[in-house]
Amino acid sequence: MPDTVLEIAGLNGWYGESHVLHGVDLTVGQGEVVTLIGRNGVGKTTTLRAVMGILSKRSGTVKVMGAETIRLPPERVARLGVGYVPEERGIFASLTVTENLMLPPTLAPGGMSVDEIYRLFPNLKDRARSQGSKLSGGEQQMLAIARILRTGARFLLLDEPTEGLAPVIVEQIGQVLDTIKGKSLTVLLVEQNFRFAAKVADRHYVMESGKIVDMIGKAEIAGKMERLEEYLGV
């Protein structure tokens, strides 16, 4: 296993005619939890979508576990062992909770078993037979993360897992992230909630208008708080 799980260099991306990513550079090392932070609309979600291959109009270099993926369709990127939790959670309304959980195919050995998942997310077990459309926002988020953990993906892309959730649920998700770290999975996390991000992440990339403008390590956060607040506009 290479030390660098994700290596992005000079990544450009477009939605139709509009140019959204203007040369993103970042790397994520094995076992790291790294966040992408920045204001709304700077291209954080788009960066994840470009890594996944969902944003098909892109150029530059995206290496996942050492393999160039810039020309690969999403299903091939996923097969490299990448799990994706989209911003809108993507719970399938016409599938039951169990079906949602079992939907993503196994990508590699070493994923969590269904029992383990139900221990981590007891709510889901109770709701196993409900339709996906009947879940609360928090349950949807749990399910979206849970189904990725089942696949054995070694590298997770999480898009704003705490968005719009009650503090108690955010705390639960923080615990889940700790579990993920304990399994030495690698995570690239898009997050608006900086207090949450600061607790769980090793490093932070700051994005502004389609570019990475700063990188802040865990140790530097206290010293750079002022600059960060400026970046995030809080």
Next chain:
Amino acid sequence: MSAMALFGQLLLGLINGSFYAMLSLGLAIVFGLLGIVNAAQGAFYMLGAFFAWMLGQYLGIGYWPSLALAPIGVALFGMLLERTIIRRVYNLDHLYGLLLTLGLFQIIQGLFVYWYGTSGQPYDYPDALAGGHNLGFMFMPNYRAWVVVASLILCFGTWYAIERTRLGSYLRAATENPTLVRAFGINVPLLVTLAFGGGVALAGIAGVLAAPIYQVNPLMGGNILITVFAVVVIGGFGSILGSIVTGLVLGVLEGFSKVFYPEASNMVIFAIMIVVLMLKPQGLFGRER
């Protein structure tokens, strides 16, 4: 009006209904995934019958092997068309998909009319299903009983496969959000091709089943297609089960009207369509989309 004739017509209605169900089921699967109404579905029905007839005529292959081989041939041909031609219009207005498949329909039907004329070729029952039984209230030809049973098994088997199996859950998920399903590592373009093949194979099987009842005629697809469109509008593109039920019920209703007022039997489904559209524009099982 003898009870014999009544039940005979109802049986025929049930058979037609199961063909409607199979064809509209195939349409619904493809529509769910792609938003495209596959007007070539009628041609695949006709091809199913013709492939079976050709297998018998040129290779001496009998009914039972043909019942499997002909739909496989139809599915392969359908998947070829999907990969090479139909795929190109997915990102356009879906009316272009309807027009394109309609063009394909005209080509296929036109070629078979050109080669074989419009008079129809007879296709024999398998020996094992010759004859029939007198049930007291009606005479039940064995072949027709077989067609009803086989169609029902196929329809509900398809329903089961879509609603209750893992592959079916891929299909339903891809209907909702194909991009995300791809991001989970599932090859959705391949899934689409396979689903398309499955959808047209249903039409192909219906064609083989129909061959001994209606003869093998190049025009058989056009006639059924428009009725199936009406069935689909009535049922709405909402659910898999909806298209099965609507197809069967409308077939039986059509059979009924043949008994009591034969002149109107062709019209009854269209009349029902008008009423349904006035009362429930999205169709009986449909969701507004």
Next chain:
Amino acid sequence: MALDISGISASESKSGSLEWVAMAVGVIILIGAPFVIYPVFLMELLCMALFACAFNLLIGGGGLLSFGHAAFFGGGAYIAAEMAKMYGFTFEEAILAGTATAVFLGLVAGVVAIRRSGLIFAMVTLALAQAVYFLALRLPFTHSEDGIQAVPRGWLFGLVDLKDNMAMYYVCAGIFFLGYLLVRRVWKSPFGQVLRAIKDNQPRMISLGFPVDRYKLINFVLSAALAGVAGSLKAIALGLATLTDVDFSTSAAVVLMVLLGGLGTLMGPVVGAIITVSMDEYLAGIGIPVPVVIGVIFCFIILVFRRGIVGEFLYYVNRFQNRGAR
């Protein structure tokens, strides 16, 4: 992406003078053609061209694609033929009767279908037309497979004997030209603009208080009426009304004409009709199966040539003019 009917705005803005030139040339051809080409063939062509214009009115003003326009064309043809032959209607009365039939059918179909759009609208119109087809097959006066034959042409306003092919031709040409101008007028009217606005953003038009369904219905009935005129005229000029006039192949043929010429361009349907009808005539002569050729053209247009002939032409003219302006 919606249906590409960008030709409308193109013909309005940049190509104004071009359109007048094309129209003048068209009128000259219309006047001179019967001296070169067999008038009866030209009559058929004009009726189909008028039919295509009627269809185009529907699609250009609202983007609705009907798959059942043969019902109005053929319905008009049957009634006009029956009235002229069995009830002694004059030429004008017969055409009016056919048109009224089409208006009636259009109203029924419109009320049923107009709230649906896109694919469902296409399927509903197709199914309704099939119902009309079955009526034509079953009703006694239509003589099923034989149709109504040997329909007398009669006299125009009791003055001009239409048995003369030249006279009949010029009547057809006049009616066609009026129909063409009508479509043009409707498109450029405020009514046409509202229709296009509905097509672009229906919810907004509803919230602005426009009775959207009524606008669409009026346009649909207008289109059906014009198709009825075309069908009636065809029945009288060629002296027959048959099942072909109401069956699906005719609905598909008119879609093809308009698609080939260019969806939503004024001249497109005329060009499309000329090519399609001539091709039919030519292919029938040499024994190549017409539906196959039609299917191939369908697929070809949709895969690589969606603007159609006139649409493509206008597109390049516009690009050329834009470059010149810079």
